[in-house]
Amino acid sequence: xxxxxxxxxxxxxxxxxxxxxxxxxxxxxxxxxxxxxxxxxxxxxxxxxxxxxxxxxxxxxxxxxxxxxxxxxxxxxxxxxxxxxxxxxxxxxxxxxxxxxxxxxxxxxxxxxxxxxxxxxxxxxxxxxxxxxxxxxxxxxxxxxxxxxxxxxxxxxxxxxxxxxxxxxxxxxxxxxxxxxxxxxxxxxxxxxxxxxxxxxxxxxxxxxxxxxxxxxxxxxxxxxxxxxxxxxxxxxxxxxxxxxxxxxxxxxxxxxxxxxxxxxxxxxxxxxxxxxxxxxxxxxxxxxxxxxxxxxxxxxxxxxxxxxxxxxxxxxxxxxxxxxxxxxxxxxxxxxxxxxxxxxxxxxxxxxxxxxxxxxxxxxxxxxxxxxxxxxxxxxxxxxxxxxxxxxxxxxxxxxxxxxxxxxxxxxxxxxxxxxxxxxxxxxxxxxx
Amino acid sequence: xxxxxxxxxxxxxxxxxxxxxxxxxxxxxxxxxxxxxxxxxxxxxxxxxxxxxxxxxxxxxxxxxxxxxxxxxxxxxxxxxxxxxxxxxxxxxxxxxxxxxxxxxxxxxxxxxxxxxxxxxxxxxxxxxxxxxxxxxxxxxxxxxxxxxxxxxxxxxxxxxxxxxxxxxxxxxxxxxxxxxxxxxxxxxxxxxxxxxxxxxxxxxxxxxxxxxxxxxxxxxxxxxxxxxxxxxxxxx
Numbered sequence: 113x114x115x116x117x118x119x120x121x122x123x124x125x126x127x128x129x130x131x132x133x134x135x136x137x138x139x140x141x142x143x144x145x146x147x148x149x150x151x152x153x154x155x156x157x158x159x160x161x162x163x164x165x166x167x168x169x170x171x172x173x174x175x176x177x178x179x180x181x182x183x184x185x186x187x188x189x190x191x192x193x194x195x196x197x198x199x200x201x202x203x204x205x206x207x208x209x210x211x212x213x214x215x216x217x218x219x220x221x222x223x224x225x226x227x228x229x230x231x232x233x234x235x236x237x238x239x240x241x242x243x244x245x246x247x248x249x250x251x252x253x254x255x256x257x258x259x260x261x262x263x264x265x266x267x268x269x270x271x272x273x274x275x276x277x278x279x280x281x282x283x284x285x286x287x288x289x290x291x292x293x294x295x296x297x298x299x300x301x302x303x304x305x306x307x308x309x310x311x312x313x314x315x316x317x318x319x320x321x322x323x324x325x326x327x328x329x330x331x332x333x334x335x336x337x338x339x340x341x342x343x344x345x346x347x348x349x350x351x352x353x354x355x356x357x358x359x360x361x362x363x364x365x366x367x368x369x370x371x372x373x374x375x376x377x378x379x380x381x382x383x384x385x386x387x388x389x390x391x392x393x394x395x396x397x398x399x400x401x402x403x404x405x406x407x408x409x410x411x412x413x414x415x416x417x418x419x420x421x422x423x424x425x426x427x428x429x430x431x432x433x434x435x436x437x438x439x440x441x442x443x444x445x446x447x448x449x450x451x452x453x454x455x456x457x458x459x460x461x462x463x464x465x466x467x468x469x470x471x472x473x474x475x476x477x478x479x480x481x482x483x484x485x486x487x488x489x490x491x492x493x494x495x496x497x498x499x500x501x502x503x504x505x506x507x508x509x510x511x512x513x514x515x516x517x518x519x520x521x522x523x524x525x526x527x528x529x530x531x532x533x534x535x536x537x538x539x540x541x542x543x544x545x546x
Numbered sequence: 547x548x549x550x551x552x553x554x555x556x557x558x559x560x561x562x563x564x565x566x567x568x569x570x571x572x573x574x575x576x577x578x579x580x581x582x583x584x585x586x587x588x589x590x591x592x593x594x595x596x597x598x599x600x601x602x603x604x605x606x607x608x609x610x611x612x613x614x615x616x617x618x619x620x621x622x623x624x625x626x627x628x629x630x631x632x633x634x635x636x637x638x639x640x641x642x643x644x645x646x647x648x649x650x651x652x653x654x655x656x657x658x659x660x661x662x663x664x665x666x667x668x669x670x671x672x673x674x675x676x677x678x679x680x681x682x683x684x685x686x687x688x689x690x691x692x693x694x695x696x697x698x699x700x701x702x703x704x705x706x707x708x709x710x711x712x713x714x715x716x717x718x719x720x721x722x723x724x725x726x727x728x729x730x731x732x733x734x735x736x737x738x739x740x741x742x743x744x745x746x747x748x749x750x751x752x753x754x755x756x757x758x759x760x761x762x763x764x765x766x767x768x769x770x771x772x773x774x775x776x777x778x779x780x781x782x783x
Contacts, residue, residue: 113661113662113663113664114661114664117661117664128649442645443647445645446645446647446658447658447662449604449606449633449639450633450634450639450658450659450662451630451631451632451633451634451635451659451662451663452630452662453626453627453630454626456662539606540601540606540607543641543645
């Protein structure tokens with residue numbers, strides 16, 4: 113018997129008991145729908161993350177913090193139970209500050225083009241002449257050689273003799289009174305920088321702040337990565353630092369912000385080397401990765417639901433086919449008497465199981481595409497309004513086809529039990545059966 | 547046993563069912579020879595072993611002892627694949643209770659052996675229509691099998707039995723479920739096929755009248771051949 117005929121007959125046999133087959137297909141559909149929609153959301157999130165990285169530029173950009181500080185941070189987040197105190201590790205200074213010998217060692221690592229370790233600089237707020245409001249600001253240093261992609265203007269000039277320059281988020285530009293974001297490029301904004309020593313004794317914070325005029329070199333599109341962070345050039349950073357530490361002795365422990373420009377091909381080996389000298393380095397990819405962990409966790413939960421649905425559906429397939437084998441005992445006997453081999457009988461019932469899987473996943477694909485595309489439209493009008501490039505669901509044909517094949521394979525596995533029983537039937541017994 | 551046209555022969559054929567205490571010997575040693583082109587009736591009461599004999603001759607079951615030769619070749623050493631092919635190509639089956647796929651069309655029922663043989667769609671349809679013409683049901687090919695009368699059903703089964711141009715037709719009580727007028731038509735059809743196409747006809751029955759229409763009667767009782775005789779000229783009604 114030809115395989116085409118087997119599958120054609122299998123499909124025809126399915127529709128002999130329409131209700132029973134439909135219900136089984138419905139069960140498979142629930143599983144396939146969930147898994148396909150999940151994979152589409154996963155693809156959507158990944159796509160958006162990649163767009164973020166592309167928007168950011170700075171492939172070879174690394175930010176570093178001492179490993180102890182990183183561990184403390186993750187321990188706090190992870191709540192790993194009580195942590196034992198040891199003087200070496202837990203000396204607040206030792207753990208959060210990058211040491212001089214670490215800086216020296218880091219500079220020797222192969223693959224690092226530029227290594228910058230500068231004391232942390234902090235500013236209080238940013239404002240402009242166009243508004244009375246003041247906004248909190250968080251400064252990041254742009255390392256020499258790195259250029260970030262800007263939605264308007266250019267990346268800040270990293271030459272140490274350049275004027276004070278900053279790149280800011282589009283949101284901040286709007287808040288500062290520039291409704292048309294592009295207009296803020298080359299305009300001057302004001303940044304308030306505290307002098308830490310003075311601030312201990314000052315009655316009003318404004319008494320210890322210095323206001324700097326800073327040129328906006330460009331703006332960055334909103335996204336998870338540029339959120340809140342404004343990018344200062346070296347000249348601005350150095351000046352802010354001077355003000356922060358004004359009046360303090362030179363040997364004061366200062367926490368360093370260490371950044372590096374690394375050959376993108378060597379980024380992994382550089383990170384491993386840095387780890388050895390006690391520095392935890394994060395690339396742009398890593399930062400995105402941390403964000404993605406949350407999405408992944410949610411998707412895993414939903415995929416487990418989908419999987420459970422498929423297990424239940426498999427039991428449905430087994431049940432349906434056992435009933436089918438029972439009903440068709442005579443037919444199986446006749447087929448065998450007329451020369452059908454055990455293998456073909458097995459295959460014809462397996463084909464039925466596969467067809468159940470086929471229809472279930474086909475409906476899963478069609479319905480999840482409809483739902484997914486509606487969700488895209490709704491999401492862009494509501495909670496993703498500020499992220500016009502974020503497509504919540506992306507349906508990749510190859511992924512969907514592979515999922516369909518996996519489901520058909522699961523259906524086949526479920527079908528092997530009844531199919532085996534059918535193939536083992538003795539034609540004479542089957543023909544006697546009335 | 548150097549008979550040139552021997553088609554099926556059995557040698558010390560035994561069939562035992564059950565184990566130990568419940569052993570039942572259905573066939574106790576059967577030696578028969580059926581030549582190509584014969585029409586043979588296997589007669590016996592129910593429980594005599596005649597159906598068991600037919601199942602063995604049709605290679606649907608394996609004997610407990612002894613052997614069956616088809617065209618002089620021992621069939622006991624044949625692989626399943628070969629047995630399936632033999633049944634599909636060389637044998638045709640007609641059963642008392644028809645065994646049709648009731649919800650399927652007449653045409654599809656006749657096509658079944660060809661489909662199992664893996665013959666292409668157009669060719670199998672052509673051959674099925676030819677077989678239906680022989681039984682004069684070609685105008686009903688679209689009807690569902692369950693909508694036919696008993697006689698028509700049996701004719702469809704005959705069409706299914708001859709669609710692969712078999713050498714032998716096994717008919718198990720072919721007229722058992724039919725009234726005598728319809729039964730006679732079916733009998734005529736089977737004997738015509740035997741005479742005109744030279745298809746060997748092996749009829750299993752307890753109906754003496756039908757048995758007498760065959761050229762030869764093999765009587766089975768308690769698992770043994772008790773008589774094997776040719777029909778005397780003029781005995782045919």
